[in-house]
Amino acid sequence: MIDEKYLDEIFVSFSRTLESLGSPLPSVSLIAEENNDPYRVLVSTLISLRTKDSVTMEASKRLFAIAPDIQTLASLDSEIIAETIKPAGFYRRKGTDLKRIANIIIEEYGGIVPDELQTLLSLPGVGIKTASLVLNLGYGKAAICVDCHVHEIANRLGWVDTKSAEETERRLREILPMRFWIPLNELLVRYGQKVCTPVSPFCSKCPENGRCPQKGVQRQR
Ligand code: SF4
Known part of the structure:
Protein backbone atom coordinates (compact mmCIF):
# COMPACT_ATOMS: atom_id res chain seq x y z
CA MET A 1 0.00 0.00 0.00
CA PRO A 24 -9.26 23.60 -16.82
CA LEU A 25 -11.19 20.51 -15.75
CA PRO A 26 -11.37 17.73 -18.40
CA SER A 27 -14.50 17.98 -20.54
CA VAL A 28 -16.08 14.81 -19.17
CA SER A 29 -15.73 16.16 -15.62
CA LEU A 30 -17.25 19.46 -16.69
CA ILE A 31 -20.19 17.62 -18.25
CA ALA A 32 -20.58 15.53 -15.09
CA GLU A 33 -20.39 18.67 -12.93
CA GLU A 34 -23.21 20.27 -14.89
CA ASN A 35 -25.34 17.16 -14.67
CA ASN A 36 -24.33 14.00 -12.80
CA ASP A 37 -26.31 11.87 -15.24
CA PRO A 38 -24.70 8.44 -15.91
CA TYR A 39 -26.11 8.58 -19.47
CA ARG A 40 -24.25 11.83 -20.19
CA VAL A 41 -21.06 10.59 -18.55
CA LEU A 42 -21.19 7.36 -20.60
CA VAL A 43 -21.84 9.12 -23.91
CA SER A 44 -19.35 11.97 -23.43
CA THR A 45 -16.62 9.58 -22.26
CA LEU A 46 -17.11 7.45 -25.38
CA ILE A 47 -16.92 10.57 -27.53
CA SER A 48 -13.76 11.67 -25.68
CA LEU A 49 -11.72 8.60 -26.64
CA ARG A 50 -8.90 9.67 -28.97
CA THR A 51 -10.45 13.12 -29.18
CA LYS A 52 -9.31 16.55 -27.99
CA ASP A 53 -11.11 17.91 -24.93
CA SER A 54 -12.45 20.96 -26.76
CA VAL A 55 -13.91 18.74 -29.53
CA THR A 56 -15.46 16.37 -26.93
CA MET A 57 -17.20 19.23 -25.17
CA GLU A 58 -18.76 20.67 -28.33
CA ALA A 59 -19.65 17.27 -29.84
CA SER A 60 -21.31 16.19 -26.57
CA LYS A 61 -23.33 19.40 -26.38
CA ARG A 62 -24.55 18.94 -29.97
CA LEU A 63 -25.55 15.33 -29.33
CA PHE A 64 -27.31 16.06 -26.02
CA ALA A 65 -29.24 18.85 -27.75
CA ILE A 66 -30.88 16.28 -30.07
CA ALA A 67 -30.69 13.27 -27.72
CA PRO A 68 -31.21 14.43 -24.12
CA ASP A 69 -31.95 10.86 -22.96
CA ILE A 70 -31.14 7.31 -23.93
CA GLN A 71 -34.54 6.64 -25.52
CA THR A 72 -34.04 9.49 -27.99
CA LEU A 73 -30.48 8.35 -28.71
CA ALA A 74 -31.78 4.86 -29.56
CA SER A 75 -34.28 6.35 -32.00
CA LEU A 76 -31.58 8.14 -34.05
CA ASP A 77 -29.79 6.62 -37.04
CA SER A 78 -26.16 5.82 -36.32
CA GLU A 79 -25.19 8.04 -39.31
CA ILE A 80 -26.93 11.01 -37.71
CA ILE A 81 -25.16 10.35 -34.41
CA ALA A 82 -21.84 10.11 -36.28
CA GLU A 83 -22.41 13.36 -38.19
CA THR A 84 -23.43 15.11 -34.97
CA ILE A 85 -20.26 14.16 -33.07
CA LYS A 86 -17.94 14.71 -36.04
CA PRO A 87 -14.95 15.57 -35.90
CA ALA A 88 -14.50 13.38 -32.80
CA GLY A 89 -11.99 10.60 -33.48
CA PHE A 90 -13.53 7.46 -35.05
CA TYR A 91 -16.90 9.24 -35.17
CA ARG A 92 -18.46 6.66 -37.53
CA ARG A 93 -17.53 3.77 -35.27
CA LYS A 94 -18.69 5.72 -32.22
CA GLY A 95 -22.00 6.50 -33.95
CA THR A 96 -22.61 2.78 -34.43
CA ASP A 97 -21.50 1.90 -30.89
CA LEU A 98 -23.64 4.62 -29.29
CA LYS A 99 -26.74 3.43 -31.15
CA ARG A 100 -26.09 -0.20 -30.16
CA ILE A 101 -25.39 0.75 -26.55
CA ALA A 102 -28.64 2.73 -26.33
CA ASN A 103 -30.63 -0.21 -27.71
CA ILE A 104 -28.98 -2.73 -25.37
CA ILE A 105 -29.54 -0.52 -22.31
CA ILE A 106 -33.21 -0.07 -23.20
CA GLU A 107 -33.85 -3.73 -24.08
CA GLU A 108 -31.79 -5.41 -21.37
CA TYR A 109 -31.54 -2.88 -18.53
CA GLY A 110 -34.84 -1.02 -18.65
CA GLY A 111 -33.27 2.16 -19.99
CA ILE A 112 -31.02 2.58 -16.93
CA VAL A 113 -27.27 2.79 -17.48
CA PRO A 114 -25.76 -0.17 -15.56
CA ASP A 115 -23.85 0.61 -12.36
CA GLU A 116 -21.77 -2.55 -12.33
CA LEU A 117 -18.28 -2.75 -13.83
CA GLN A 118 -18.52 -6.05 -15.71
CA THR A 119 -21.92 -5.16 -17.19
CA LEU A 120 -20.59 -1.82 -18.42
CA LEU A 121 -17.54 -3.55 -19.92
CA SER A 122 -19.82 -5.85 -21.93
CA LEU A 123 -21.27 -2.86 -23.86
CA PRO A 124 -19.87 -2.18 -27.36
CA GLY A 125 -16.82 0.13 -27.33
CA VAL A 126 -16.81 0.43 -23.53
CA GLY A 127 -13.39 -0.18 -21.98
CA ILE A 128 -12.10 0.17 -18.46
CA LYS A 129 -11.73 3.97 -18.69
CA THR A 130 -15.31 4.56 -19.79
CA ALA A 131 -16.76 2.03 -17.35
CA SER A 132 -14.80 3.45 -14.41
CA LEU A 133 -15.77 7.03 -15.22
CA VAL A 134 -19.46 6.09 -15.36
CA LEU A 135 -19.18 4.46 -11.93
CA ASN A 136 -17.05 7.32 -10.64
CA LEU A 137 -18.70 10.46 -11.96
CA GLY A 138 -22.14 9.07 -12.82
CA TYR A 139 -22.79 6.99 -9.69
CA GLY A 140 -20.20 8.32 -7.21
CA LYS A 141 -18.87 4.77 -6.76
CA ALA A 142 -15.21 4.16 -6.01
S1 SF4 B 1 8.17 12.70 -14.44
FE1 SF4 B 1 6.25 13.80 -14.10
S2 SF4 B 1 5.81 13.51 -11.91
FE2 SF4 B 1 7.97 13.02 -12.22
S3 SF4 B 1 9.09 14.94 -11.83
FE3 SF4 B 1 8.68 14.86 -14.04
S4 SF4 B 1 6.75 15.98 -14.32
FE4 SF4 B 1 6.92 15.45 -12.11
Whole structure:
Protein backbone atom coordinates (compact mmCIF):
# COMPACT_ATOMS: atom_id res chain seq x y z
CA MET A 1 0.00 0.00 0.00
CA ILE A 2 1.34 3.46 -0.90
CA ASP A 3 1.89 5.72 2.13
CA GLU A 4 -1.17 7.98 2.62
CA LYS A 5 0.84 10.96 3.89
CA TYR A 6 2.95 10.86 0.73
CA LEU A 7 -0.19 10.62 -1.43
CA ASP A 8 -1.81 13.56 0.39
CA GLU A 9 1.32 15.63 -0.29
CA ILE A 10 1.28 14.74 -3.98
CA PHE A 11 -2.44 15.49 -4.37
CA VAL A 12 -2.02 18.89 -2.70
CA SER A 13 1.16 19.85 -4.56
CA PHE A 14 -0.15 18.74 -8.00
CA SER A 15 -3.45 20.57 -7.41
CA ARG A 16 -1.63 23.76 -6.41
CA THR A 17 0.63 23.56 -9.46
CA LEU A 18 -2.40 23.12 -11.74
CA GLU A 19 -4.19 25.99 -10.07
CA SER A 20 -1.19 28.26 -10.65
CA LEU A 21 -1.17 27.20 -14.32
CA GLY A 22 -4.92 27.81 -14.74
CA SER A 23 -5.62 24.24 -15.84
CA PRO A 24 -9.26 23.60 -16.82
CA LEU A 25 -11.19 20.51 -15.75
CA PRO A 26 -11.37 17.73 -18.40
CA SER A 27 -14.50 17.98 -20.54
CA VAL A 28 -16.08 14.81 -19.17
CA SER A 29 -15.73 16.16 -15.62
CA LEU A 30 -17.25 19.46 -16.69
CA ILE A 31 -20.19 17.62 -18.25
CA ALA A 32 -20.58 15.53 -15.09
CA GLU A 33 -20.39 18.67 -12.93
CA GLU A 34 -23.21 20.27 -14.89
CA ASN A 35 -25.34 17.16 -14.67
CA ASN A 36 -24.33 14.00 -12.80
CA ASP A 37 -26.31 11.87 -15.24
CA PRO A 38 -24.70 8.44 -15.91
CA TYR A 39 -26.11 8.58 -19.47
CA ARG A 40 -24.25 11.83 -20.19
CA VAL A 41 -21.06 10.59 -18.55
CA LEU A 42 -21.19 7.36 -20.60
CA VAL A 43 -21.84 9.12 -23.91
CA SER A 44 -19.35 11.97 -23.43
CA THR A 45 -16.62 9.58 -22.26
CA LEU A 46 -17.11 7.45 -25.38
CA ILE A 47 -16.92 10.57 -27.53
CA SER A 48 -13.76 11.67 -25.68
CA LEU A 49 -11.72 8.60 -26.64
CA ARG A 50 -8.90 9.67 -28.97
CA THR A 51 -10.45 13.12 -29.18
CA LYS A 52 -9.31 16.55 -27.99
CA ASP A 53 -11.11 17.91 -24.93
CA SER A 54 -12.45 20.96 -26.76
CA VAL A 55 -13.91 18.74 -29.53
CA THR A 56 -15.46 16.37 -26.93
CA MET A 57 -17.20 19.23 -25.17
CA GLU A 58 -18.76 20.67 -28.33
CA ALA A 59 -19.65 17.27 -29.84
CA SER A 60 -21.31 16.19 -26.57
CA LYS A 61 -23.33 19.40 -26.38
CA ARG A 62 -24.55 18.94 -29.97
CA LEU A 63 -25.55 15.33 -29.33
CA PHE A 64 -27.31 16.06 -26.02
CA ALA A 65 -29.24 18.85 -27.75
CA ILE A 66 -30.88 16.28 -30.07
CA ALA A 67 -30.69 13.27 -27.72
CA PRO A 68 -31.21 14.43 -24.12
CA ASP A 69 -31.95 10.86 -22.96
CA ILE A 70 -31.14 7.31 -23.93
CA GLN A 71 -34.54 6.64 -25.52
CA THR A 72 -34.04 9.49 -27.99
CA LEU A 73 -30.48 8.35 -28.71
CA ALA A 74 -31.78 4.86 -29.56
CA SER A 75 -34.28 6.35 -32.00
CA LEU A 76 -31.58 8.14 -34.05
CA ASP A 77 -29.79 6.62 -37.04
CA SER A 78 -26.16 5.82 -36.32
CA GLU A 79 -25.19 8.04 -39.31
CA ILE A 80 -26.93 11.01 -37.71
CA ILE A 81 -25.16 10.35 -34.41
CA ALA A 82 -21.84 10.11 -36.28
CA GLU A 83 -22.41 13.36 -38.19
CA THR A 84 -23.43 15.11 -34.97
CA ILE A 85 -20.26 14.16 -33.07
CA LYS A 86 -17.94 14.71 -36.04
CA PRO A 87 -14.95 15.57 -35.90
CA ALA A 88 -14.50 13.38 -32.80
CA GLY A 89 -11.99 10.60 -33.48
CA PHE A 90 -13.53 7.46 -35.05
CA TYR A 91 -16.90 9.24 -35.17
CA ARG A 92 -18.46 6.66 -37.53
CA ARG A 93 -17.53 3.77 -35.27
CA LYS A 94 -18.69 5.72 -32.22
CA GLY A 95 -22.00 6.50 -33.95
CA THR A 96 -22.61 2.78 -34.43
CA ASP A 97 -21.50 1.90 -30.89
CA LEU A 98 -23.64 4.62 -29.29
CA LYS A 99 -26.74 3.43 -31.15
CA ARG A 100 -26.09 -0.20 -30.16
CA ILE A 101 -25.39 0.75 -26.55
CA ALA A 102 -28.64 2.73 -26.33
CA ASN A 103 -30.63 -0.21 -27.71
CA ILE A 104 -28.98 -2.73 -25.37
CA ILE A 105 -29.54 -0.52 -22.31
CA ILE A 106 -33.21 -0.07 -23.20
CA GLU A 107 -33.85 -3.73 -24.08
CA GLU A 108 -31.79 -5.41 -21.37
CA TYR A 109 -31.54 -2.88 -18.53
CA GLY A 110 -34.84 -1.02 -18.65
CA GLY A 111 -33.27 2.16 -19.99
CA ILE A 112 -31.02 2.58 -16.93
CA VAL A 113 -27.27 2.79 -17.48
CA PRO A 114 -25.76 -0.17 -15.56
CA ASP A 115 -23.85 0.61 -12.36
CA GLU A 116 -21.77 -2.55 -12.33
CA LEU A 117 -18.28 -2.75 -13.83
CA GLN A 118 -18.52 -6.05 -15.71
CA THR A 119 -21.92 -5.16 -17.19
CA LEU A 120 -20.59 -1.82 -18.42
CA LEU A 121 -17.54 -3.55 -19.92
CA SER A 122 -19.82 -5.85 -21.93
CA LEU A 123 -21.27 -2.86 -23.86
CA PRO A 124 -19.87 -2.18 -27.36
CA GLY A 125 -16.82 0.13 -27.33
CA VAL A 126 -16.81 0.43 -23.53
CA GLY A 127 -13.39 -0.18 -21.98
CA ILE A 128 -12.10 0.17 -18.46
CA LYS A 129 -11.73 3.97 -18.69
CA THR A 130 -15.31 4.56 -19.79
CA ALA A 131 -16.76 2.03 -17.35
CA SER A 132 -14.80 3.45 -14.41
CA LEU A 133 -15.77 7.03 -15.22
CA VAL A 134 -19.46 6.09 -15.36
CA LEU A 135 -19.18 4.46 -11.93
CA ASN A 136 -17.05 7.32 -10.64
CA LEU A 137 -18.70 10.46 -11.96
CA GLY A 138 -22.14 9.07 -12.82
CA TYR A 139 -22.79 6.99 -9.69
CA GLY A 140 -20.20 8.32 -7.21
CA LYS A 141 -18.87 4.77 -6.76
CA ALA A 142 -15.21 4.16 -6.01
CA ALA A 143 -13.45 2.99 -9.16
CA ILE A 144 -10.01 3.68 -10.54
CA CYS A 145 -10.17 5.09 -14.02
CA VAL A 146 -6.85 4.53 -15.78
CA ASP A 147 -6.24 6.27 -19.10
CA CYS A 148 -2.92 6.94 -20.83
CA HIS A 149 -2.02 9.82 -18.45
CA VAL A 150 -2.78 7.89 -15.26
CA HIS A 151 -0.89 4.87 -16.62
CA GLU A 152 2.15 6.91 -17.61
CA ILE A 153 2.40 9.10 -14.49
CA ALA A 154 1.85 6.17 -12.10
CA ASN A 155 4.80 4.46 -13.81
CA ARG A 156 7.00 7.59 -13.83
CA LEU A 157 6.36 8.12 -10.12
CA GLY A 158 7.34 4.49 -9.52
CA TRP A 159 3.95 3.51 -8.05
CA VAL A 160 3.62 0.69 -10.57
CA ASP A 161 5.80 -1.04 -13.10
CA THR A 162 3.29 -2.03 -15.76
CA LYS A 163 2.91 -2.30 -19.50
CA SER A 164 -0.81 -1.60 -20.02
CA ALA A 165 -3.60 0.55 -18.57
CA GLU A 166 -5.49 -2.61 -17.56
CA GLU A 167 -2.48 -3.90 -15.62
CA THR A 168 -2.04 -0.47 -13.98
CA GLU A 169 -5.70 -0.44 -12.94
CA ARG A 170 -5.36 -3.89 -11.33
CA ARG A 171 -2.15 -2.93 -9.52
CA LEU A 172 -3.50 0.43 -8.30
CA ARG A 173 -6.52 -1.35 -6.80
CA GLU A 174 -4.05 -3.30 -4.65
CA ILE A 175 -1.79 -0.44 -3.55
CA LEU A 176 -3.88 2.75 -3.59
CA PRO A 177 -6.05 3.49 -0.51
CA MET A 178 -9.69 3.73 -1.60
CA ARG A 179 -10.22 7.40 -0.76
CA PHE A 180 -7.84 8.31 -3.61
CA TRP A 181 -9.61 6.21 -6.28
CA ILE A 182 -12.21 8.75 -7.39
CA PRO A 183 -10.05 11.93 -7.48
CA LEU A 184 -7.03 10.20 -9.06
CA ASN A 185 -8.20 10.28 -12.67
CA GLU A 186 -9.16 13.92 -12.85
CA LEU A 187 -5.96 15.05 -11.12
CA LEU A 188 -3.56 12.98 -13.23
CA VAL A 189 -5.37 13.69 -16.52
CA ARG A 190 -5.02 17.41 -15.90
CA TYR A 191 -1.44 16.96 -14.69
CA GLY A 192 -0.60 14.89 -17.78
CA GLN A 193 -2.00 17.60 -20.04
CA LYS A 194 -0.14 20.47 -18.39
CA VAL A 195 2.98 19.25 -16.57
CA CYS A 196 3.80 15.54 -16.80
CA THR A 197 3.19 15.54 -20.54
CA PRO A 198 3.63 12.35 -22.58
CA VAL A 199 6.78 12.93 -24.63
CA SER A 200 8.81 15.46 -22.67
CA PRO A 201 7.43 16.31 -19.21
CA PHE A 202 7.98 19.73 -17.59
CA CYS A 203 9.88 18.30 -14.61
CA SER A 204 11.36 21.77 -13.92
CA LYS A 205 7.82 22.98 -13.04
CA CYS A 206 6.93 19.91 -10.97
CA PRO A 207 7.08 19.97 -7.16
CA GLU A 208 7.97 16.26 -7.23
CA ASN A 209 11.18 16.95 -9.19
CA GLY A 210 13.91 15.52 -6.97
CA ARG A 211 11.72 12.90 -5.27
CA CYS A 212 10.12 11.40 -8.40
CA PRO A 213 12.24 8.55 -9.87
CA GLN A 214 11.12 9.70 -13.37
CA LYS A 215 10.98 6.10 -14.59
CA GLY A 216 10.92 5.83 -18.36
CA VAL A 217 11.46 9.59 -18.87
CA GLN A 218 14.03 10.06 -21.63
CA ARG A 219 13.63 13.78 -22.26
CA GLN A 220 12.37 16.48 -19.94
CA ARG A 221 12.01 20.24 -19.85
S1 SF4 B 1 9.09 14.94 -11.83
FE1 SF4 B 1 8.68 14.86 -14.04
S2 SF4 B 1 8.17 12.70 -14.44
FE2 SF4 B 1 7.97 13.02 -12.22
S3 SF4 B 1 5.81 13.51 -11.91
FE3 SF4 B 1 6.92 15.45 -12.11
S4 SF4 B 1 6.75 15.98 -14.32
FE4 SF4 B 1 6.25 13.80 -14.10
